Amino acid sequence: MxxxxxxxxxxxxxxxxxxxxxxxYPALAAGLLLVLGGLVTVGGGGGTGFVPAVVDLLLxxxxxxxxxxxxxxxxxxxxDATSGELTVIRTYPVSTVGYVVGVLFARLxxxxxxxxxxxxxxxxxxxxxxxPDTGIFATHSGVDSPLLFVRFIAFVLLFxxxxxxxxxxxxxxxxxxxxAIALGLxxxxxxxxxxxxxxxxxxxxxxxxxxxxxxxxLTPNGAFRGLVFEHVVGVAFASDGEFVHTGRAVGSxxxxxxxxxxxxxxxxxxxxxxxxxxxxxxxxxGY
Amino acid sequence: xxxxxxxxxxxxxxTYGGVxxxxxxxxxxxxxxxxxxxxxxxxxxxxxxxLAGAVEPVDGEVRYAHENGADAGKRIGYLPQRVPFRxxxxxxxxxxxxxxxxxxxxxxxxxxxxxxxxxxKRVAALSGGMRRLLGxxxxxxxxxxxxxxxxxxxxxDPAMRERAFRAxxxxxxxxxxxxxxxxxxxxxxxxxxxxxxxxRGRVAAAGSVERxxxxxxxxxxxxxFRAVVGDGASAVTDAGDGDSDDGPENGDATAxxxxxxxxxxxx
Numbered sequence: 001m002x003x004x005x006x007x008x009x010x011x012x013x014x015x016x017x018x019x020x021x022x023x024x025y026p027a028l029a030a031g032l033l034l035v036l037g038g039l040v041t042v043g044g045g046g047g048t049g050f051v052p053a054v055v056d057l058l059l060x061x062x063x064x065x066x067x068x069x070x071x072x073x074x075x076x077x078x079x080d081a082t083s084g085e086l087t088v089i090r091t092y093p094v095s096t097v098g099y100v101v102g103v104l105f106a107r108l109x110x111x112x113x114x115x116x117x118x119x120x121x122x123x124x125x126x127x128x129x130x131x132p133d134t135g136i137f138a139t140h141s142g143v144d145s146p147l148l149f150v151r152f153i154a155f156v157l158l159f160x161x162x163x164x165x166x167x168x169x170x171x172x173x174x175x176x177x178x179x180a181i182a183l184g185l186x187x188x189x190x191x192x193x194x195x196x197x198x199x200x201x202x203x204x205x206x207x208x209x210x211x212x213x214x215x216x217x218l219t220p221n222g223a224f225r226g227l228v229f230e231h232v233v234g235v236a237f238a239s240d241g242e243f244v245h246t247g248r249a250v251g252s253x254x255x256x257x258x259x260x261x262x263x264x265x266x267x268x269x270x271x272x273x274x275x276x277x278x279x280x281x282x283x284x285x286g287y
Numbered sequence: 288x289x290x291x292x293x294x295x296x297x298x299x300x301x302t303y304g305g306v307x308x309x310x311x312x313x314x315x316x317x318x319x320x321x322x323x324x325x326x327x328x329x330x331x332x333x334x335x336x337x338l339a340g341a342v343e344p345v346d347g348e349v350r351y352a353h354e355n356g357a358d359a360g361k362r363i364g365y366l367p368q369r370v371p372f373r374x375x376x377x378x379x380x381x382x383x384x385x386x387x388x389x390x391x392x393x394x395x396x397x398x399x400x401x402x403x404x405x406x407x408k409r410v411a412a413l414s415g416g417m418r419r420l421l422g423x424x425x426x427x428x429x430x431x432x433x434x435x436x437x438x439x440x441x442x443x444d445p446a447m448r449e450r451a452f453r454a455x456x457x458x459x460x461x462x463x464x465x466x467x468x469x470x471x472x473x474x475x476x477x478x479x480x481x482x483x484x485x486x487r488g489r490v491a492a493a494g495s496v497e498r499x500x501x502x503x504x505x506x507x508x509x510x511x512f513r514a515v516v517g518d519g520a521s522a523v524t525d526a527g528d529g530d531s532d533d534g535p536e537n538g539d540a541t542a543x544x545x546x547x548x549x550x551x552x553x554x
Contacts, residue, residue, distance in 0.1 A: 010387045021375045084371035087341035088425065091365045092388040272343050279345045282305040 007094040011102025015076075019110040028068060033118035035064065040122055046129035049144040053126050054152050054232050062221050065156055066188050068115055069163025074184035076107050076164075077264055078171040086268070096269040104168055104261060111160050119156055123149040152232045158253045159224040163191060165260030166220075172267040195219025216244050220256050223249035291317045292352060293432050293464045294338060299347035301333050308333045310488045311347065316433060316466055320459045322475045323468040324512060325485030331468040332368055332437050334485065338466060339365035339435040353432050361389040364426035364434040368441065370418045374411035378402055378421050381410060382428065389429025396424040400454045416447035420454060427458045434458055436467045440474065452478050472509040482508065484515045491515045 019025065036057060040046060043056030077100065080086040089099060127146055167184050174180035199215055199222070207215075216222035226244025234243060294316040301309040309330045316338065323331050336342035337349060340363060353362045372381045382393035397403050400420040405413065413421065419439050426434050436455050440448040448471055456478040459465040469475055475482065482499055484492040492499055492515045500506065503514045 007388060010384065014384045017380070018373065018375065079373075080371075083373075084367045084369055085373070087336075087339070087367060088365055088371060088385075089388075090341070091339060091363050091431075092361050092385060092429075094388055276343045276345055279302045279305070283302055283345060 003093065004095065004098050007092075007098040008102040008105070011094065011099050012106050015103045015106030016109060019106055025072075025110060025114050028071065029114045029118055032064060032068065032115065033121055035060065036118055036122045037125065040126065046126040049130050050123070050126055050146060050149040050152075051144050051233055051235075053122065054149065054228065057122070057152075058225070058228055058233075061156060061159075062225065063192055065115060065160045066163040066191055066220070069111065069160045070167040070184040070188050072107050072110050072114065073164040073167030074171050074174075074180045075177065076103050076168040076171060077268065078174055078177065078180050081172065081268070082176065097265050100168075100261060100265045100268065104165060104264075107164055107168065108161055111164055112157060115160050116153060116157055119153045123153065148232045148235060152228060155224055155227045155232070158250070158257075159220060162220040162253050162256035162260070163187070165257040165264075166191070167260075169260040169263040169267070172264045172271070191220050195222050214245060214248065217249040217252045220253060223252040227253075291461075293318060294352065295350045296334070296337065296344075297348050297350065299334075299337055299344045299349065301330075301337060301342060301344050307488050309337070309344075312485075312488070312490055313347075314483055314490060314493060316464050317481060318459065318461050318464050319480035320456050320478050321464060321466045321481040321483065322479040323466065323483045323485060324470070324472065324475060324508070325468075325491075326516060328487075329485040330488045331485055334483075335365075335435050335437045335466065335468055336367075338433070339363055341365060341367070351433075361429035361431050362433070364428065364431040366419075366422040366426040366434075366436045366439060368437040370422040372410045372418070372421065372425075375409065377407050377409050378413065378417075379406035381421065382424055385425050385428050391428040391430075393428075396428050397421075399427070399457070400424045401450065416443045416451065419443065419447075419451055423451060423454050427455075430463070432463060434463070434465045436465065438468050438470070440469055440471050448474060472507075472512055476508045479508070482511075484512065486516050 039056050039060055040053050044052065046053065080089065086099075090096075123146065126149065130144075166187050170183040170187055171180045174183050195218070198219075199212065202215065203209060203212075216226050223244065227246065227249045229243035230246060230249075292315045296312055296314045296316075299309055299312045300307060312330070312334060314334070323334060325331050333342055337344050340349075351362065376384075378397060379393055382391075382396050385391070386393040386396065394403070394406065397406050400423050402417060402420055402424065405417055408417075410418065410421070419441070423436060423439055426436055434455070439451045439455055443451060452467075452469075452471070452474045455465050455467055459480075476496075479496050481495055482493065483490060492503075492511070494502075496508065499511055500508075503511055505511045505514055
């Protein structure tokens with residue numbers, strides 16, 4: 001186990017160094033900060049409080065965070081595979097699981113910086129400019145509070161991690177940067193629009209509306225939105241029922257993250273073997 | 288597997304798109320320097336890739352003497368034909384990563400290949416020859432039992448070729464095999480203990496240099512190659528850079544004379 005953790009740590013440090021030397025990532029963070037700040041300003045400024053700021057940011061966040069997750073993940077595992085360095089790394093005592101986990105952890109740290117810092121700065125801006133009663137660390141519903149924004153950021157990061165992991169997973173099946181971009185866009189569109197469209201379709205097909213809370217949690221966007229309504233926006237007022245089952249929603253986001261990691265590991269570990277199986281079939285079939 | 292045999296390829300076949308690149312190849316790798324030679328497209332890189340574990344054979348098997356050992360460290364070193372390191376890293380950072388995985392010393396490895404003064408240079412700023420030396424240093428980090436180097440002299444000037452070959456050969460000893468593919472038959476003459484001659488995906492000749500020269504009644508490896516491969520020899524003896532895919536600087540001037548497996552480059 002210690003050897004496994006050691007190799008994860010070595011891969012992690014190498015990937016983190018790569019991330020630090022990628023000049024585009026600070027620009028992405030600055031761009032996100034600009035957009036978030038603009039949205040809050042247009043929505044009435046920081047003086048309106050945390051919950052109104054979250055309401056203003058919610059819809060753009062459902063597009064921007066997946067986009068940044070995909071940008072951070074779409075080449076994460078492709079670079080070494082296409083350059084041939086992965087074949088070299090495999091001659092060292094590091095497992096495919098250790099390699100994937102090390103790379104993804106480093107990318108998650110990048111997500112924390114590129115996405116988490118701009119959101120945190122917006123939170124600080126709201127805290128500084130909002131009315132005095134928003135400075136209360138609320139422990140009960142009905143009161144705006146910085147803790148609600150902290151929760152929001154935590155959900156944002158969980159949400160982004162799911163997309164990052166899924167983008168990294170599809171990058172393992174891509175054969176070039178261009179195909180990785182195409183697959184990343186497919187993940188983005190499928191995640192942002194696909195889940196909601198599927199729910200609408202099931203409702204149109206006669207599914208019960210009472211099941212929406214359960215179905216919503218299955219997609220990353222639905223789970224994120226449900227958690228924000230349940231634990232951030234909904235806390236500020238008394239709601240009639242739950243927007244989403246919390247455990248199911250958190251489990252869904254963690255599950256998508258783990259599923260992406262698992263797909264990446266399996267693809268990297270067995271892609272070569274699949275190629276061999278294809279060749280054997282060709283050989284025996286004589287074509 | 289005999290006492291000095293470190294690896295064996297037994298009836299190994301590899302196809303790409305149904306086209307055979309290696310066809311029932313059996314080779315034993317013993318300690319010392321083994322050089323794989325052959326015309327472009329003869330399957331050298333595929334053979335080395337299979338030996339290094341980077342390519343899976345479609346049929347046949349690869350056996351290693353270290354398979355049953357308790358040591359979980361690095362057992363095989365591999366330098367692919369195209370040196371794959373990240374451009375933004377320095378030579379020391381590159382080796383530092385691999386050294387950390389193999390419990391090696393990056394500075395000693397840089398010094399071994401004569402790159403001690405280039406440790407702080409980014410990979411992107413290294414010349415083709417220095418990149419290959421860095422690749423050799425990487426492949427031999429951690430003292431693997433078998434170091435597999437795919438055309439370590441490709442695209443280099445004569446002095447750098449000699450230096451690269453010397454650095455590679457220096458790693459070979461009684462317990463270590465260095466397996467190199469090369470088109471530099473004069474250097475093969477100087478450094479090889481064993482030769483494997485590949486032609487159209489099959490082993491045309493294999494064994495110790497002395498024995499093969501005696502068996503074919505020739506004086507050097509270039510003549511041996513001509514005797515074994517025939518017309519395809521011109522592609523190699525004139526080639527120098529051979530079938531490298533390492534960018535324009537390596538050229539592909541020999542392509543028209545090359546012997547190719549239909550539809551397949553020297554993968």
